[in-house]
Amino acid sequence: MPVVIIGAGPVGMLLGGELARLGVEHITLEAREAPGAGSRAIGIHSAALTAMSASGVTDRILSACLQVREGQARVGAATVTTIRFDAVRAGSLASFPFVATLPQAATESAITAAAASNGAPAPERGVQVLDVIDEGATCRVITDSGDVHGDAVVIAAGSRSRHISSLIRDGRRRAYPDRYVMADVPDDTDEGPRAIVHLHPDGVLESFPLPGGLRRYVAWHRAGST
Numbered sequence: 722m723p724v725v726i727i728g729a730g731p732v733g734m735l736l737g738g739e740l741a742r743l744g745v746e747h748i749t750l751e752a753r754e755a756p757g758a759g760s761r762a763i764g765i766h767s768a769a770l771t772a773m774s775a776s777g778v779t780d781r782i783l784s785a786c787l788q789v790r791e792g793q794a795r796v797g798a799a800t801v802t803t804i805r806f807d808a809v810r811a812g813s814l815a816s817f818p819f820v821a822t823l824p825q826a827a828t829e830s831a832i833t834a835a836a837a838s839n840g841a842p843a844p845e846r847g848v849q850v851l852d853v854i855d856e857g858a859t860c861r862v863i864t865d866s867g868d869v870h871g872d873a874v875v876i877a878a879g880s881r882s883r884h885i886s887s888l889i890r891d892g893r894r895r896a897y898p899d900r901y902v903m904a905d906v907p908d909d910t911d912e913g914p915r916a917i918v919h920l921h922p923d924g925v926l927e928s929f930p931l932p933g934g935l936r937r938y939v940a941w942h943r944a945g946s947t
């Protein structure tokens with residue numbers, strides 16, 4: 722097989738769609754039986770929208786997202802600064818003068834649908850990759866249901882990637898001390914499509930509007946606090 726992609730998350734599926742568009746044969750191996758439903762990443766910036774235009778992903782995202790053109794930083798009721806996302810002037814980036822907000826599951830659906838319409842095969846689900854071994858001319862991908870050989874192998878398994886193959890198990894890992902609590906809840910503010918960052922000596926509370934009348938809150942959780 723010319724290319725084997727490990728992982729059908731946003732990275733693996735976007736790559737599969739682009740390879741299909743270029744006529745490169747590939748398969749995608751995915752451990753999960755079904756796509757995840759989690760919200761996770763919600764903001765897609767102008768540069769990404771521009772990069773995904775040709776594949777058809779961007780049109781699908783635009784039909785489902787909320788367009789956020791402004792963010793404010795506040796201390797109490799006072800606005801200390803305003804960030805304009807619609808002030809993008811550089812070349813093609815100006816085509817998307819906003820941050821598109823969309824739960825990650827919906828973004829992944831858009832990527833998957835665009836990949837399929839570009840001729841990408843559906844991922845082979847329920848296949849757990851156990852190791853990837855460099856055999857010189859090809860790589861051997863060892864899975865729980867047999868081996869696959871690829872001229873090129875792309876490990877797009879997110880944070881699990883470093884555990885899959887000794888080829889990328891380089892031991893570099895840093896602990897990230899900050900912790901955040903996040904939730905997507907019905908938006909009962911009057912903020913409309915505006916992102917807000919509340920600054921307070923005790924921490925930071927961010928909130929981002931989402932489609933469907935929802936708002937994402939992210940609260941910084943001070944180390945050691947309960």
Ligand SMILES: Cc1cc2nc3c(=O)[nH]c(=O)nc-3n(C[C@H](O)[C@H](O)[C@H](O)COP(=O)(O)OP(=O)(O)OC[C@H]3O[C@@H](n4cnc5c(N)ncnc54)[C@H](O)[C@@H]3O)c2cc1C
Pocket residue numbers: 727728729730731732733750751752753760761762763764825848849850851877878879880881882885
């Ligand atoms: C709670 C939360 C909030 C987040 N918020 C943001 C945010 O606001 N902004 C932002 O930019 N990012 C955010 N992220 C991070 C974002 O979700 C990831 O960066 C993104 O999902 C990475 O995409 P990916 O395709 O590289 O990996 P993933 O989405 O992790 O996909 C990897 C895929 O590989 C599969 N896989 C793993 N191991 C194997 C194996 N051995 N064999 C076969 N398949 C395998 C997995 O099942 C999965 O489907 C958040 C993450 C979380 C958890």
